[in-house]
Amino acid sequence: MGAATKKIQVGIVDDHSLLRKALAKLIGSFETYAVLFEGDNGKDIKTKITQNIIPDIVILDVNMPDMDGYETVRWLHKNYPQVKVLALSMFSDENTIIRMLRLGAKGYILKNIEPEELKLALDSIMKKDFYLSEYISGKIISGLHKDLGNPEDPIVLSDKEKEFLRLVCSELSYKDIADKMFISPRTVDNYRNTLFEKLKVRTRVGLVMFAIKNGLVDI
Incomplete structure:
Protein backbone atom coordinates (compact mmCIF):
# COMPACT_ATOMS: atom_id res chain seq x y z
CA MET A 1 0.00 0.00 0.00
CA ILE A 141 -31.71 -14.83 6.33
CA SER A 142 -31.51 -16.73 3.09
CA GLY A 143 -29.63 -15.23 0.17
CA LEU A 144 -28.64 -11.99 1.91
CA HIS A 145 -25.59 -11.27 -0.24
CA LYS A 146 -27.27 -11.82 -3.57
CA ASP A 147 -29.66 -9.32 -5.08
CA LEU A 148 -33.25 -10.05 -4.26
CA GLY A 149 -34.99 -10.17 -7.56
CA ASN A 150 -33.68 -10.29 -11.11
CA PRO A 151 -34.33 -7.48 -13.62
CA GLU A 152 -35.58 -10.16 -15.98
CA ASP A 153 -37.90 -11.56 -13.32
CA PRO A 154 -38.89 -8.62 -11.08
CA ILE A 155 -40.65 -9.18 -7.77
CA VAL A 156 -44.10 -7.64 -7.92
CA LEU A 157 -45.76 -6.70 -4.64
CA SER A 158 -49.36 -5.67 -4.11
CA ASP A 159 -50.16 -2.44 -2.24
CA LYS A 160 -51.28 -4.52 0.75
CA GLU A 161 -48.02 -6.47 0.74
CA LYS A 162 -46.06 -3.21 0.67
CA GLU A 163 -48.14 -1.85 3.55
CA PHE A 164 -47.51 -5.07 5.48
CA LEU A 165 -43.74 -4.78 4.84
CA ARG A 166 -43.69 -1.18 6.08
CA LEU A 167 -45.43 -2.23 9.30
CA VAL A 168 -43.10 -5.23 9.72
CA CYS A 169 -40.26 -2.70 9.92
CA SER A 170 -41.83 -1.14 13.01
CA GLU A 171 -41.82 -2.55 16.53
CA LEU A 172 -45.44 -3.69 16.21
CA SER A 173 -46.25 -7.33 16.89
CA TYR A 174 -47.96 -9.36 14.16
CA LYS A 175 -51.21 -9.05 16.16
CA ASP A 176 -50.82 -5.26 16.26
CA ILE A 177 -50.16 -5.25 12.51
CA ALA A 178 -53.41 -7.18 11.97
CA ASP A 179 -55.30 -4.57 14.00
CA LYS A 180 -53.60 -1.70 12.14
CA MET A 181 -54.49 -3.20 8.73
CA PHE A 182 -58.02 -4.14 9.87
CA ILE A 183 -57.45 -7.78 8.94
CA SER A 184 -57.41 -11.05 10.87
CA PRO A 185 -54.24 -12.55 12.38
CA ARG A 186 -54.68 -15.45 9.95
CA THR A 187 -54.54 -13.03 7.00
CA VAL A 188 -51.36 -11.49 8.44
CA ASP A 189 -49.88 -14.99 8.64
CA ASN A 190 -50.80 -15.50 4.99
CA TYR A 191 -49.08 -12.22 3.98
CA ARG A 192 -45.98 -13.18 5.96
CA ASN A 193 -45.73 -16.70 4.54
CA THR A 194 -46.40 -15.53 0.99
CA LEU A 195 -43.64 -12.92 1.28
CA PHE A 196 -41.23 -15.44 2.83
CA GLU A 197 -41.71 -17.55 -0.28
CA LYS A 198 -41.75 -14.68 -2.76
CA LEU A 199 -38.67 -12.91 -1.34
CA LYS A 200 -36.75 -16.10 -0.47
CA VAL A 201 -36.28 -15.14 3.19
CA ARG A 202 -37.05 -17.05 6.35
CA THR A 203 -37.72 -14.52 9.10
CA ARG A 204 -39.00 -11.06 9.92
CA VAL A 205 -35.45 -9.66 9.71
CA GLY A 206 -35.28 -10.95 6.13
CA LEU A 207 -38.49 -9.04 5.31
CA VAL A 208 -37.07 -5.90 6.91
CA MET A 209 -33.85 -6.24 4.92
CA PHE A 210 -35.77 -6.47 1.66
CA ALA A 211 -37.88 -3.43 2.56
CA ILE A 212 -34.83 -1.32 3.49
CA LYS A 213 -32.74 -2.36 0.46
CA ASN A 214 -35.61 -1.66 -1.90
CA GLY A 215 -36.61 1.71 -0.47
CA LEU A 216 -40.00 0.65 0.86
CA VAL A 217 -39.34 2.33 4.20
CA ASP A 218 -37.58 5.54 5.16
CA ILE A 219 -34.60 5.19 7.50
Whole structure:
Protein backbone atom coordinates (compact mmCIF):
# COMPACT_ATOMS: atom_id res chain seq x y z
CA MET A 1 0.00 0.00 0.00
CA GLY A 2 1.47 3.35 -1.03
CA ALA A 3 2.22 6.01 1.53
CA ALA A 4 -0.09 8.42 -0.26
CA THR A 5 -3.07 6.06 0.01
CA LYS A 6 -5.42 7.26 2.72
CA LYS A 7 -6.44 4.65 5.25
CA ILE A 8 -10.10 4.10 6.12
CA GLN A 9 -10.73 5.80 9.46
CA VAL A 10 -12.60 3.85 12.15
CA GLY A 11 -14.20 5.02 15.39
CA ILE A 12 -14.82 2.46 18.16
CA VAL A 13 -17.57 3.10 20.70
CA ASP A 14 -17.98 0.55 23.49
CA ASP A 15 -18.19 0.97 27.25
CA HIS A 16 -16.02 -2.11 27.88
CA SER A 17 -12.47 -0.78 27.88
CA LEU A 18 -10.76 -4.16 27.46
CA LEU A 19 -12.82 -5.08 24.40
CA ARG A 20 -12.41 -1.61 22.93
CA LYS A 21 -8.62 -1.72 23.28
CA ALA A 22 -8.50 -5.21 21.76
CA LEU A 23 -10.62 -4.05 18.81
CA ALA A 24 -8.39 -1.02 18.31
CA LYS A 25 -5.26 -3.18 18.29
CA LEU A 26 -6.83 -5.64 15.85
CA ILE A 27 -8.07 -2.95 13.46
CA GLY A 28 -4.67 -1.25 13.62
CA SER A 29 -3.19 -4.48 12.23
CA PHE A 30 -5.40 -4.30 9.11
CA GLU A 31 -3.42 -2.74 6.28
CA THR A 32 -6.12 -0.44 4.93
CA TYR A 33 -7.67 0.69 8.24
CA ALA A 34 -6.68 3.01 11.09
CA VAL A 35 -8.41 3.79 14.39
CA LEU A 36 -9.33 7.46 14.51
CA PHE A 37 -10.74 7.47 18.06
CA GLU A 38 -12.26 5.39 20.84
CA GLY A 39 -15.25 6.29 23.01
CA ASP A 40 -17.17 4.95 26.02
CA ASN A 41 -20.63 5.88 24.78
CA GLY A 42 -22.63 7.92 22.30
CA LYS A 43 -21.87 11.19 24.07
CA ASP A 44 -18.15 10.65 23.46
CA ILE A 45 -18.60 10.15 19.73
CA LYS A 46 -21.00 13.08 19.53
CA THR A 47 -18.38 15.36 21.10
CA LYS A 48 -15.61 14.16 18.80
CA ILE A 49 -17.64 14.32 15.59
CA THR A 50 -18.96 17.80 16.33
CA GLN A 51 -15.30 18.81 16.69
CA ASN A 52 -14.89 17.65 13.08
CA ILE A 53 -13.19 14.35 13.94
CA ILE A 54 -15.24 12.34 11.46
CA PRO A 55 -14.54 8.64 10.75
CA ASP A 56 -15.59 6.61 7.71
CA ILE A 57 -16.97 3.79 9.88
CA VAL A 58 -18.12 3.64 13.49
CA ILE A 59 -18.15 0.29 15.28
CA LEU A 60 -20.95 0.89 17.75
CA ASP A 61 -21.93 -1.15 20.80
CA VAL A 62 -25.71 -1.44 21.13
CA ASN A 63 -25.98 -1.50 24.92
CA MET A 64 -24.17 1.40 26.60
CA PRO A 65 -24.95 3.81 29.45
CA ASP A 66 -25.67 7.53 28.94
CA MET A 67 -26.29 7.36 25.16
CA ASP A 68 -26.84 3.86 23.83
CA GLY A 69 -26.43 2.44 20.34
CA TYR A 70 -30.01 3.15 19.30
CA GLU A 71 -29.85 6.83 20.19
CA THR A 72 -26.35 7.16 18.73
CA VAL A 73 -27.09 5.55 15.36
CA ARG A 74 -30.24 7.69 15.06
CA TRP A 75 -28.19 10.84 15.71
CA LEU A 76 -25.44 9.79 13.28
CA HIS A 77 -27.86 8.87 10.52
CA LYS A 78 -29.63 12.21 10.84
CA ASN A 79 -26.57 14.46 11.16
CA TYR A 80 -23.70 12.55 9.50
CA PRO A 81 -25.29 10.06 7.06
CA GLN A 82 -21.93 9.57 5.32
CA VAL A 83 -20.62 7.78 8.43
CA LYS A 84 -21.29 4.06 8.12
CA VAL A 85 -22.31 2.33 11.36
CA LEU A 86 -21.41 -1.28 12.14
CA ALA A 87 -23.47 -2.38 15.14
CA LEU A 88 -21.75 -4.58 17.71
CA SER A 89 -23.66 -6.69 20.24
CA MET A 90 -23.76 -9.90 22.25
CA PHE A 91 -27.39 -10.36 21.22
CA SER A 92 -28.76 -11.85 18.01
CA ASP A 93 -32.48 -11.38 18.67
CA GLU A 94 -34.58 -10.12 15.78
CA ASN A 95 -35.94 -7.03 17.56
CA THR A 96 -32.47 -5.64 18.31
CA ILE A 97 -31.24 -6.29 14.77
CA ILE A 98 -34.35 -4.81 13.14
CA ARG A 99 -34.26 -1.72 15.33
CA MET A 100 -30.58 -0.99 14.61
CA LEU A 101 -30.99 -1.51 10.85
CA ARG A 102 -34.19 0.54 10.83
CA LEU A 103 -32.35 3.42 12.55
CA GLY A 104 -29.62 3.41 9.91
CA ALA A 105 -26.92 0.85 10.80
CA LYS A 106 -25.21 -0.63 7.73
CA GLY A 107 -24.19 -3.84 9.45
CA TYR A 108 -24.56 -5.99 12.54
CA ILE A 109 -21.95 -8.28 14.09
CA LEU A 110 -21.67 -10.28 17.30
CA LYS A 111 -18.92 -9.78 19.86
CA ASN A 112 -17.79 -13.39 19.57
CA ILE A 113 -16.87 -13.25 15.85
CA GLU A 114 -13.42 -14.23 14.61
CA PRO A 115 -10.92 -11.48 13.64
CA GLU A 116 -11.19 -12.50 9.97
CA GLU A 117 -14.92 -11.79 10.00
CA LEU A 118 -14.41 -8.32 11.47
CA LYS A 119 -12.15 -7.52 8.52
CA LEU A 120 -14.75 -8.99 6.15
CA ALA A 121 -17.47 -6.87 7.78
CA LEU A 122 -15.47 -3.65 7.42
CA ASP A 123 -14.62 -4.43 3.79
CA SER A 124 -18.22 -5.32 2.97
CA ILE A 125 -19.60 -2.12 4.49
CA MET A 126 -17.14 -0.01 2.52
CA LYS A 127 -17.64 -1.85 -0.78
CA LYS A 128 -21.22 -3.16 -0.63
CA ASP A 129 -22.69 -0.75 1.94
CA PHE A 130 -23.95 -3.63 4.07
CA TYR A 131 -22.96 -6.57 6.27
CA LEU A 132 -24.58 -8.95 8.73
CA SER A 133 -22.68 -11.37 10.94
CA GLU A 134 -22.17 -14.73 9.26
CA TYR A 135 -23.88 -16.40 12.22
CA ILE A 136 -26.86 -14.07 12.01
CA SER A 137 -27.26 -14.26 8.24
CA GLY A 138 -26.92 -18.05 8.35
CA LYS A 139 -29.46 -18.27 11.15
CA ILE A 140 -32.14 -15.90 9.95
CA ILE A 141 -31.71 -14.83 6.33
CA SER A 142 -31.51 -16.73 3.09
CA GLY A 143 -29.63 -15.23 0.17
CA LEU A 144 -28.64 -11.99 1.91
CA HIS A 145 -25.59 -11.27 -0.24
CA LYS A 146 -27.27 -11.82 -3.57
CA ASP A 147 -29.66 -9.32 -5.08
CA LEU A 148 -33.25 -10.05 -4.26
CA GLY A 149 -34.99 -10.17 -7.56
CA ASN A 150 -33.68 -10.29 -11.11
CA PRO A 151 -34.33 -7.48 -13.62
CA GLU A 152 -35.58 -10.16 -15.98
CA ASP A 153 -37.90 -11.56 -13.32
CA PRO A 154 -38.89 -8.62 -11.08
CA ILE A 155 -40.65 -9.18 -7.77
CA VAL A 156 -44.10 -7.64 -7.92
CA LEU A 157 -45.76 -6.70 -4.64
CA SER A 158 -49.36 -5.67 -4.11
CA ASP A 159 -50.16 -2.44 -2.24
CA LYS A 160 -51.28 -4.52 0.75
CA GLU A 161 -48.02 -6.47 0.74
CA LYS A 162 -46.06 -3.21 0.67
CA GLU A 163 -48.14 -1.85 3.55
CA PHE A 164 -47.51 -5.07 5.48
CA LEU A 165 -43.74 -4.78 4.84
CA ARG A 166 -43.69 -1.18 6.08
CA LEU A 167 -45.43 -2.23 9.30
CA VAL A 168 -43.10 -5.23 9.72
CA CYS A 169 -40.26 -2.70 9.92
CA SER A 170 -41.83 -1.14 13.01
CA GLU A 171 -41.82 -2.55 16.53
CA LEU A 172 -45.44 -3.69 16.21
CA SER A 173 -46.25 -7.33 16.89
CA TYR A 174 -47.96 -9.36 14.16
CA LYS A 175 -51.21 -9.05 16.16
CA ASP A 176 -50.82 -5.26 16.26
CA ILE A 177 -50.16 -5.25 12.51
CA ALA A 178 -53.41 -7.18 11.97
CA ASP A 179 -55.30 -4.57 14.00
CA LYS A 180 -53.60 -1.70 12.14
CA MET A 181 -54.49 -3.20 8.73
CA PHE A 182 -58.02 -4.14 9.87
CA ILE A 183 -57.45 -7.78 8.94
CA SER A 184 -57.41 -11.05 10.87
CA PRO A 185 -54.24 -12.55 12.38
CA ARG A 186 -54.68 -15.45 9.95
CA THR A 187 -54.54 -13.03 7.00
CA VAL A 188 -51.36 -11.49 8.44
CA ASP A 189 -49.88 -14.99 8.64
CA ASN A 190 -50.80 -15.50 4.99
CA TYR A 191 -49.08 -12.22 3.98
CA ARG A 192 -45.98 -13.18 5.96
CA ASN A 193 -45.73 -16.70 4.54
CA THR A 194 -46.40 -15.53 0.99
CA LEU A 195 -43.64 -12.92 1.28
CA PHE A 196 -41.23 -15.44 2.83
CA GLU A 197 -41.71 -17.55 -0.28
CA LYS A 198 -41.75 -14.68 -2.76
CA LEU A 199 -38.67 -12.91 -1.34
CA LYS A 200 -36.75 -16.10 -0.47
CA VAL A 201 -36.28 -15.14 3.19
CA ARG A 202 -37.05 -17.05 6.35
CA THR A 203 -37.72 -14.52 9.10
CA ARG A 204 -39.00 -11.06 9.92
CA VAL A 205 -35.45 -9.66 9.71
CA GLY A 206 -35.28 -10.95 6.13
CA LEU A 207 -38.49 -9.04 5.31
CA VAL A 208 -37.07 -5.90 6.91
CA MET A 209 -33.85 -6.24 4.92
CA PHE A 210 -35.77 -6.47 1.66
CA ALA A 211 -37.88 -3.43 2.56
CA ILE A 212 -34.83 -1.32 3.49
CA LYS A 213 -32.74 -2.36 0.46
CA ASN A 214 -35.61 -1.66 -1.90
CA GLY A 215 -36.61 1.71 -0.47
CA LEU A 216 -40.00 0.65 0.86
CA VAL A 217 -39.34 2.33 4.20
CA ASP A 218 -37.58 5.54 5.16
CA ILE A 219 -34.60 5.19 7.50
